Amino acid sequence: MKLKFIADIHISPLTVEELKNKGYNIIRVTDRLPATSSDNEIVGFAYKEKAVIITQDLDFSAIIAQSGLDGPSVISLRVDNAKPDRVSRLLATVLPLVEIELAE
Template identity: 30%
Template sequence: MKLLVDMNLSPRWTDAGMEAAHWSNLGASNAPDTEIMAYARANDCVVLTHDLDFSAILAATQGEKPCVVQIRADDVSPDAIGMQVVAALLQMASELEAGALLTIDPSRTRLRVLPLPSRS
C-alpha cells in the first residue's frame, strides 16, 4: 500500500514506516483536492488526510478509488496519533486495497466500503 500524504499533514508522516510520499514533493501546494484525488487514483495510492473534502468528493462521485484515510483528531502529528494510524492501516490493509474510507480518531476507527452512497 502506497500512501499519498495530503498538504494538511506534516511531511513527517512519510517516515511512519510505510511507503509514502507527501504531496508537496509531487504537485503544487495549492492544488485542488480533485487533482490530488486524480493523482492518487492514477498511481494506486491511499490518500492520508485531515480534510473532510476527500470523503465528500468520494460520496459525490460515488468513487471506488482512491481510498481515503482521514485522521480526525486535534493533534494530527505522527507523535500523537501515528501508532494508532499505522496499526489501523495494517489491520485494514485488505479493505483499503478493495476500496474504503477509513476514519481514525483517538477513541475509535470506522471503515466504510466504497463506493459511498451519495447524499441526496
C-alpha cells in the same frame, strides 16, 4: 501488492518520514504535486496512482462520492491532538488494518 499512501498537505513531513522508516510506501502530496493543488487534483492523482489518501480534510470523501469513481480510498483522521508523534503512532496502528481490509 503493497499499498501506496499519499499524505495530504496537513499531514506532517515528520509523520511521513516515520512511516517510510517503518516500511510504508508513502509520499506527501507536495512530493509530486504543487502545494496549491486542489482536492480534486489530489483525488485524480491518487486514483491514477492507485494510492490511499491520508488526510484531516473531510472534503475528499464527498469529492469521490460525487465523482462516481470507485476510488481512491481515504483515511480521514479526526484527532484533537494532531502532533506528528501522535499521528504517527495512530497511523502505525491503523495502516496494517487498512492493508488487510483493502487486500480482501
